[in-house]
Amino acid sequence: NAGVTQTPKFQVLKTGQSMTLQCAQDMNHNSMYWYRQDPGMGLRLIYYSASEGTTDKGEVPNGYNVSRLNKREFSLRLESAAPSQTSVYFCASSGGLGNWGYTFGSGTRLTVV
Amino acid sequence: RKEVEQDPGPFNVPEGATVAFNCTYSNSASQSFFWYRQDCRKEPKLLMSVYSSGNEDGRFTAQLNRASQYISLLIRDSKLSDSATYLCVVSGDMNYGGSQGNLIFGKGTKLSVKP
Numbered sequence: 001n002a003g004v005t006q007t008p009k010f011q012v013l014k015t016g017q018s019m020t021l022q023c024a025q026d027m028n029h030n031s032m033y034w035y036r037q038d039p040g041m042g043l044r045l046i047y048y049s050a051s052e053g054t055t056d057k058g059e060v061p062n063g064y065n066v067s068r069l070n071k072r073e074f075s076l077r078l079e080s081a082a083p084s085q086t087s088v089y090f091c092a093s094s095g096g097l098g099n100w101g102y103t104f105g106s107g108t109r110l111t112v113v
Numbered sequence: 114r115k116e117v118e119q120d121p122g123p124f125n126v127p128e129g130a131t132v133a134f135n136c137t138y139s140n141s142a143s144q145s146f147f148w149y150r151q152d153c154r155k156e157p158k159l160l161m162s163v164y165s166s167g168n169e170d171g172r173f174t175a176q177l178n179r180a181s182q183y184i185s186l187l188i189r190d191s192k193l194s195d196s197a198t199y200l201c202v203v204s205g206d207m208n209y210g211g212s213q214g215n216l217i218f219g220k221g222t223k224l225s226v227k228p
Contacts, residue, residue: 033215042220043157043200058215090156101147102216104156 002026006091006105013081013112021076021108023091031094032074033058033102034066036087043090049074081112116140117219119201124224130191134222136184136201145204146177148186150197151221157200160186191226198223 004025013019025032034046045058049068063085065077074093078085089108094100119136126132134148146163161168163175163184174187184201201219 035218040220043218045215048215100145101159101162102157104158106156 004091004093004103004105006089006108008108009106010109011111013078013110015082015112017081018077018079019081019110020078021089021091021110022073023075023105024073025091025093025103026072027093027103028071029093029095029103030071031100032068033092033094034064034074034076035090035092036060036085037090037107038087046076046089078110081110083112086110086112116205116217117201117203119199119219119222121220122223124222125227126191126224127227128191128193130226131187131189132191132224133188134186134199134201134224136186136219138182138184138201138203138217140203140205140217141179141182143203143205145216146175146184147202147216148173148175148184149200149202149218151200152197157218160199188224191224193226193228196224196226 007022030051033048035043037043044060046064047066049055052071055066067075091105092102094102117138148160149157150160151157161170161175163177165177167176172189176185198221200221202216205215205217
């Protein structure tokens with residue numbers, strides 16, 4: 001019962017480097033999400049995908065791109081990392097928007113130096 | 114006004130105590146309400162949904178007051194293992210951050226249960 005799997009768990013990047021955070025769920029969920037969590041800021045939505053084939057911006061999308069590769073997978077890409085993107089990133093999935101609880105992955109701790 | 118507001122705590126209580134967390138939300142159109150638990154350096158996990166009639170799960174009781182836009186979580190007979198941050202979560206509106214009906218998370222209330 002894997003649920004939501006995120007990789008990598010930890011990453012250190014230099015400013016300007018790029019990377020892709022991977023997320024996969026095995027619960028046949030329609031909707032997937034990427035959040036970042038910073039001290040004192042709580043969880044903030046970066047991008048979400050209501051269903052396979054669609055993606056939309058959340059509260060803090062600048063500096064990120066996403067791809068809903070198929071129903072299972074939803075990746076987050078940082079094209080040119082900045083120190084302000086140092087954060088813990090969580091992927092989540094749910095049966096649908098709004099009225100469903102989310103299941104989260106274990107997170108990726110990203111440091112940009 | 115912030116979408117979801119919680120007292121950040123920390124709440125430091127002895128084992129066996131009863132502790133209550135409160136949360137207010139700004140979107141009167143919200144339809145879904147949850148409490149999540151987040152342990153240190155871990156992902157948030159769904160603790161319980163919150164229904165208008167109130168609901169109970171063992172030592173945990175959740176209440177919703179739609180008129181006051183207020184949600185509460187009561188923990189009875191606190192255990193050491195209850196130490197965590199508790200996140201109040203509500204569904205957003207159509208115009209929140211470009212998302213439609215996505216969940217909005219409060220910043221959480223930290224609970225520390227001491228022996």
